[in-house]
């Protein structure tokens with residue numbers, strides 16, 4: 321009997337994001353750092369029933385390709401794959417062997433441990449962690465928010481976490497499962513939050529806002545993933561299965577993640593955004609993000625305000641539109657609603673330190 325799990329349509333979403341985000345993350349961060357770390361806290365076996373790669377193998381292949389590029393030959397990537405289950409770790413080690421010889425600057429460790437223990441120990445033992453990407457993909461055994469906050473105290477660490485709303489919502493309604501929700505929050509305080517008395521979408525949105533409010537990241541962007549047809553859930557196409565929340569400390573990271581999500585939404589129609597004021601809207605439906613960016617920017621600033629392009633990007637990070645939409649919007653308004661003083665770019669370009677002066 322093949323004991324490997326079946327890869328559900330809905331889980332392919334997470335993999336598609338990793339496949340697109342990790343190469344860009346490695347390329348950008350390696351401009352300043354020689355060593356990068358990827359930590360898969362709930363790694364799984366690395367391979368699914370039909371041979372599809374799981375998150376650790378995706379990370380491994382990405383790192384291998386990154387290190388094969390001539391200018392990255394002196395860089396190092398360290399991968400930690402954590403799973404509490406012995407059999408799963410054994411399968412993962414087999415999957416890794418099948419990937420062939422790894423370059424010497426690609427270090428890969430499979431560790432049988434619970435995610436919480438591993439992360440706490442790692443952070444204790446390594447006072448200064450290289451830039452690190454933590455993928456947290458629990459299945460009924462959440463990583464507590466206080467542990468996530470310890471990760472986020474580190475300068476260049478970011479988290480991509482799967483928040484299983486469908487499961488959590490059921491747990492909230494069932495006192496016998498409250499222990500799991502308490503583990504997630506790290507205390508029983510959540511029982512006094514208004515979301516528990518709400519229903520439907522109000523509860524969902526209020527929960528996500530509360531969850532985000534407890535996390536010590538500067539940028540917290542949730543993406544909503546709904547049930548796929550395969551799940552055969554009545555009305556599932558309008559119901560949330562889980563949220564993928566990206567937590568980071570740098571505006572460039574959140575814009576990169578929004579870019580990846582938007583591309584996947586357009587190519588595969590998989591994603592829904594839950595950026596500010598737009599809960600539940602599908603990115604692909606916003607067919608005029610540039611004009612949306614125009615009206616948001618105009619409502620934010622008044623006559624005489626002078627902002628760098630970078631500051632405008634930081635002020636607008638919570639909206640679903642992308643850096644390119646904001647750039648285009650500002651360029652189109654140049655001369656009428658605003659002037660641009662080009663400090664960094666030439667002619668009609670627009671880069672971080674260029675100044676935008678509103679009329």
Ligand SMILES: C[S@@+](CC[C@H](N)C(=O)[O-])C[C@H]1O[C@@H](n2cnc3c(N)ncnc32)[C@H](O)[C@@H]1O
Pocket residue numbers: 334361362363364365366373374375376402403404405408433434435436457458459461
């Ligand atoms: C959803 S699967 C991971 C799938 C994988 N991230 C992927 O995308 O291919 C969850 C895994 O977490 C493991 N697990 C469950 N509780 C854990 C814990 N407390 N710490 C670490 N791993 C755990 C399970 O053994 C299982 O293999």
